[in-house]
Amino acid sequence: MARAPRPRHITLGGRAAVALTVEEYEQLIASRRQIGGQSARVRVLAQRARQAEQLLDDLEALIAAHRAGCSRHAHPAPADRPEDGTTPGAPSEDVPSRCLCGDVESLLRTHRDTVS
Incomplete structure (x- = not known):
C-alpha cells in the first residue's frame, strides 16, 4: 500500500x-x-x-396455512437436525406420521436459528 x-x-x-x-x-x-x-x-x-x-417469510406463511389442513401432519416434525447441521437421514416418506411440510418447517427453523 x-x-x-x-x-x-x-x-x-x-x-x-x-x-x-x-x-x-x-x-x-x-x-x-x-x-x-x-x-x-x-x-x-x-x-x-x-x-x-x-422468501423465507413467505414459505413459513405458506407452510403454516397448509399445516392446518394436512392429514399427514399429525405431529410436528421434531428438531431432528444433527449437531453438524446436515440433513436428517430419514426422508418424510419413510415416517408415516411426518410430512414434507414438517420437514421443510424444521429446515427453515434450523437455518433461521443459525442466522439469528
Missing part, C-alpha cells in the same frame, strides 16, 4: 484548503471509485438478503 499522503494546508482566497499533487489527486479519485464499486456491491447483496428473507 502506498504511503499516506501528507496534506499541505494552504489558504486560497481567504479559505483554508489542501493542496495535492496530480499523483495524489489521481490516487484519491481511484480510491473513491473503488469505494463506490464496493458500496454498489454491498447494496446489491443487501437487496438479495432482503429478498431471501422475504
Whole structure:
C-alpha cells in the first residue's frame, strides 16, 4: 500500500484548503471509485438478503396455512437436525406420521436459528 499522503494546508482566497499533487489527486479519485464499486456491491447483496428473507417469510406463511389442513401432519416434525447441521437421514416418506411440510418447517427453523 502506498504511503499516506501528507496534506499541505494552504489558504486560497481567504479559505483554508489542501493542496495535492496530480499523483495524489489521481490516487484519491481511484480510491473513491473503488469505494463506490464496493458500496454498489454491498447494496446489491443487501437487496438479495432482503429478498431471501422475504422468501423465507413467505414459505413459513405458506407452510403454516397448509399445516392446518394436512392429514399427514399429525405431529410436528421434531428438531431432528444433527449437531453438524446436515440433513436428517430419514426422508418424510419413510415416517408415516411426518410430512414434507414438517420437514421443510424444521429446515427453515434450523437455518433461521443459525442466522439469528
